[in-house]
């Protein structure tokens with residue numbers, strides 16, 4: 001049985017009955033296999049799982065796709081039921097922001113200004129603000145986030161660390177289509193041709209990650225993207241696992257963001273840098 005609640009009062013009364021560790025999976029709905037993997041991981045490891053579904057206006061810029069963002073609550077509930085999730089919290093705007101748009105919000109710091117933060121000013125402040133609110137409302141002991149949104153995961157981990165929030169943040173590897181495309185709610189906006197072009201993102205990451213020295217990694221990934229006229233690249237970045245400068249050797253991350261038509265997609269991959277023979 002999956003209970004659906006919309007208000008913070010109803011949420012609190014269901015949570016009062018919950019025994020053991022509470023895990024939260026936060027989403028903006030339009031659920032897919034990536035979200036379902038987060039739910040499965042949470043169910044395996046925690047006694048009680050709550051899924052939140054809320055398209056957070058605070059994290060969208062004025063020219064972004066807030067209005068257009070897919071809203072599919074009935075299908076989402078089916079997905080949560082199929083995964084045996086006991087509780088779904090799908091609040092309205094006033095349930096999350098009862099005093100209107102907050103005048104005090106989270107400051108993501110320097111890590112929030114690079115990559116996605118540079119392209120989407122204000123995005124991470126809005127995202128961290130709602131994550132902090134939803135952590136409080138759901139009384140979560142553990143929260144699961146996807147590595148697909150790698151910078152988001154890193155920022156949430158840092159917020160939990162720096163503000164000493166009593167919650168453990170766990171990352172879950174990116175779920176992909178068989179052809180490599182990272183699952184994303186926004187994929188549904190892609191035409192067949194755009195979807196074909198969008199494969200360049202994961203292909204670029206794979207080709208890049210097959211190399212070991214930083215220059216070859218970036219050059220190989222860049223070539224794949226440059227050869228695909230259907231994508232407009234926002235950034236391709238090789239970093240350390242903490243999103244700082246890439247090391248000469250050892251674990252690193254390669255990240256990409258690009259538009260296919262009007263749909264903006266992001267992806268990233270883990271790799272190990274080493275001296276090439």
Ligand SMILES: Nc1ncnc2c1ncn2[C@@H]1O[C@H](COP(=O)(O)OP(=O)(O)OP(=O)(O)O)[C@@H](O)[C@H]1O
Pocket residue numbers: 026027028029034035037038144145146147148149172173174175176182183184185186187
């Ligand atoms: N392919 C995926 N693999 C693993 N986790 C994912 C994947 N896609 C999304 N998630 C995670 O699901 C959670 C909710 O994400 P969200 O609802 O924004 O979905 P999304 O597919 O990332 O949508 P969008 O198209 O808006 O980027 C986040 O923690 C996100 O990282």
Ligand SMILES: CC(C)(CO)[C@@H](O)C(=O)[O-]
Pocket residue numbers: 026027028054056059127130131149152
């Ligand atoms: C974490 C999140 C649910 C906050 O709105 C959102 O950024 C998302 O879906 O990744």
Ligand code: BAL
Pocket residue numbers: 059149152
């Ligand atoms: N999955 C990240 C949420 C966003 O794009 O706003």
